[in-house]
Amino acid sequence: MKTEMKKVYLDNMATTPVSPEVRSVMLPFLTENFGNPSCLHEWGDIPRDAIELARGQVSSLIGGNPEEIIFTASGTESNNTAIKGLAMAQQKKGKHIIVSAIEHFSVLNSAKTLEKWGFEYTTVPVDKYGVVNPEDVRKASAMIRYWFPSCMPTGKWAQ
Numbered sequence: 688m689k690t691e692m693k694k695v696y697l698d699n700m701a702t703t704p705v706s707p708e709v710r711s712v713m714l715p716f717l718t719e720n721f722g723n724p725s726c727l728h729e730w731g732d733i734p735r736d737a738i739e740l741a742r743g744q745v746s747s748l749i750g751g752n753p754e755e756i757i758f759t760a761s762g763t764e765s766n767n768t769a770i771k772g773l774a775m776a777q778q779k780k781g782k783h784i785i786v787s788a789i790e791h792f793s794v795l796n797s798a799k800t801l802e803k804w805g806f807e808y809t810t811v812p813v814d815k816y817g818v819v820n821p822e823d824v825r826k827a828s829a830m831i832r833y834w835f836p837s838c839m840p841t842g843k844w845a846q
């Protein structure tokens with residue numbers, strides 16, 4: 688007798704099914720209201736209004752101003768924008784970046800690109816649980832300027 692194995696999807700960080708509420712809100716924009724929100728013609732009006740509404744809602748939810756909310760198409764785009772953007776904007780304060788050895792490639796490759804642009808970066812190892820040793824951070828921090836941790840207990844290190 689063949690037993691069916693139950694499959695469990697564990698990659699929701701990469702992609703996840705949308706909830707029925709999200710699907711019903713999004714559906715009009717995938718069918719009749721599909722214009723480019725950045726365009727000058729009227730096809731963009733409804734999508735643009737919806738994006739500005741969402742921007743306001745997100746900013747009220749997490750704090751800050753609507754104009755500080757930037758929507759991206761992916762985690763890779765977000766990581767590139769945040770890391771390179773912050774590093775370039777703050778480069779007068781220093782040009783050294785610390786990343787952990789288990790960062791996603793979008794983080795590691797952003798650090799490597801910054802190296803080509805004249806920044807230095809240090810990679811700190813992780814233990815068998817995937818956690819960075821604070822002592823390694825402290826050593827690397829002798830020159831620290833920017834630190835891009837993934838899921839590290841940074842609050843604990845600060846104490």
Ligand SMILES: Cc1ncc(COP(=O)(O)O)c(C=O)c1O
Pocket residue numbers: 700701760761762763764766791793
């Ligand atoms: C921790 C982490 N960062 C970044 C990404 C990249 O996200 P995306 O595939 O949306 O570019 C992933 C994707 O799985 C991820 O798991």
